[in-house]
Each structure stands twice: as C-alpha cells, then as structure tokens.
Amino acid sequence: AQRVTQPEKLLSVFKGAPVELKCNYSYSGSPELFWYVQYSRQRLQLLLRHISRESIKGFTADLNKGETSFHLKKPFAQEEDSAMYYCALSGANSKLTFGKGITLSVRP
Amino acid sequence: DVKVTQSSRYLVKRTGEKVFLECVQDMDHENMFWYRQDPGLGLRLIYFSYDVKMKEKGDIPEGYSVSREKKERFSLILESASTNQTSMYLCASSWAGGQPQHFGDGTRLSIL
Numbered sequence: 001a002q003r004v005t006q007p008e009k010l011l012s013v014f015k016g017a018p019v020e021l022k023c024n025y026s027y028s029g030s031p032e033l034f035w036y037v038q039y040s041r042q043r044l045q046l047l048l049r050h051i052s053r054e055s056i057k058g059f060t061a062d063l064n065k066g067e068t069s070f071h072l073k074k075p076f077a078q079e080e081d082s083a084m085y086y087c088a089l090s091g092a093n094s095k096l097t098f099g100k101g102i103t104l105s106v107r108p
Numbered sequence: 109d110v111k112v113t114q115s116s117r118y119l120v121k122r123t124g125e126k127v128f129l130e131c132v133q134d135m136d137h138e139n140m141f142w143y144r145q146d147p148g149l150g151l152r153l154i155y156f157s158y159d160v161k162m163k164e165k166g167d168i169p170e171g172y173s174v175s176r177e178k179k180e181r182f183s184l185i186l187e188s189a190s191t192n193q194t195s196m197y198l199c200a201s202s203w204a205g206g207q208p209q210h211f212g213d214g215t216r217l218s219i220l
Contacts, residue, residue: 009148032207044151044198046208086150090207094139094158095166100150 002027002091006099013077014107021072021102023061023087032090033063033070036098039083047072047085057081077106111135112212114199120218127186129215131199138204140182142166142174145196145214154197157182158204189219 003026013019025031035047048056050063050070061072070087087099115130133140139158143151143166153166155174163174171193175183182201186193196216200209 006150034208043213044200044211049208094202094205094207095153095156096141096151096207096209097153098143098151100148 002031002089002097004087004089004097004099006087006102008102009100010103010105012105012107015079016076019074019077019081019104021085021104023070023072023099025068025070025089027089027091029091033061034088034090034096035059035061035072036086036088037083038086044086079106079108082106112199112201112210114212114215116215117213118216120220121189122220123190125189127189127217129184129197129217131182131184131212132180133201133210134180135201135210136179137201138179139202140176141200141209142182142184143198143200144168145198151198154184191219193217194219
C-alpha cells in the first residue's frame with residue numbers, strides 16, 4: 001500500500017524566513033513524488049516533481065530514499081507563497097495518493 | 109494549455125436526489141479521476157478511468173458511481189445523495205501511464 005504523511009497542518013512564517021514543508025512516504029517500489037499547490041480560489045496545480053530536479057518559484061524538493069522523504073524547501077518565503085500544499089505519490093498504476101495537505105501562511 | 113472543465117462550481121441538492129457531476133477535458137488524455145477534497149483529510153480518490161467504458165474503484169467509492177462513454181467526458185454520479193457527501197469534488201486527467209494530473213476548478217456540492 002502507498003501512503004503519504006504530511007505531519008503538520010499549518011506553517012506560519014514571516015516574509016523572508018526559510019520554509020520547509022515535510023513529506024514522508026511509504027511505498028514498496030520506486031515512487032514518483034510530487035508537490036501540488038492550491039492558491040486561494042484557484043485550481044490545484046503541479047508545483048514540482050522529483051524526476052525534474054528543478055526549482056519552481058524558488059521551491060526545491062529532494063527525494064531521500066533512505067529517509068523516505070520529499071520535503072519542500074524555499075530559502076526566503078514570499079507572501080504570494082501562501083497556499084495549501086499537498087505532497088503526492090504515484091505508484092505503478094498512475095494513481096496519485098495525496099497527503100492531507102499543509103496550509104502555508106506567510107506574514108508580511 | 110490543458111483545460112479540465114467541471115460543469116458547475118456550486119451545486120445544492122437534497123437528500124435522496126440523484127446527482128450528476130460532469131467533467132470534460134480537451135487534451136485527449138486517457139486517464140481521468142474523481143476526488144473529493146475535505147479539510148483535514150486531503151484529497152481522496154473516488155473512482156478513476158484508464159479508457160472509455162473502463163472504470164476502477166478508488167479509495168472511497170461507496171455511494172458513488174461513474175460513467176465514461178466518451179474519452180473526453182467523465183461523470184460522477186451520486187445515486188441517492190446523503191448529507192455526508194457534502195464536499196468539494198475535483199476532477200483530473202492525465203496521459204496514460206504518466207503524470208502530472210491536471211485538475212478542474214472543482215464543484216462545491218452541498219446536500220441538504
């Protein structure tokens with residue numbers, strides 16, 4: 001069975017502070033990991049995927065197979081980063097399993 | 109740009125009614141999905157489809173059914189709506205065997 005755990009429901013930081021949104025997964029095979037973001041009143045959209053190994057909007061995430069983690073990081077948070085963030089895992093059959101999500105609030 | 113369109117943004121129905129939620133995608137994607145999104149529970153997969161007339165149960169299929177008669181359209185059906193089906197419903201589509209999934213705007217369904 002595949003499982004995604006996001007241990008925190010809310011993270012509140014000041015603008016310019018570093019951000020780390022935690023994600024741990026459980027999967028017996030080779031997973032594909034994603035971060036999705038949902039800004040207020042907008043549709044859920046892909047932020048980044050581990051196989052791309054790219055930085056989107058200043059966010060990065062590294063897959064750590066030893067710790068089964070895929071934490072999302074940004075060195076300096078911006079107010080426009082305030083949103084709901086979901087970590088997701090795709091197994092062999094294209095199904096996505098989502099974590100419960102975390103609300104990031106960036107204060108001015 | 110991929111467009112996934114859900115027929116209604118807001119819908120109010122009564123207990124016991126049969127409810128149809130429609131979703132259309134314009135990218136010729138093979139895969140289509142229905143989720144419900146609830147605070148504190150994240151997104152949970154209800155049903156998905158890999159091809160026309162094919163469907164598979166997700167994690168919470170009870171009380172729901174689906175229909176996929178055409179490749180671009182995937183319908184979610186609540187046979188007899190109940191108050192615990194009040195939720196935000198999200199449709200998504202993707203290419204076969206791959207990601208990412210592209211989501212619609214969602215339908216906020218209230219069952220009174």
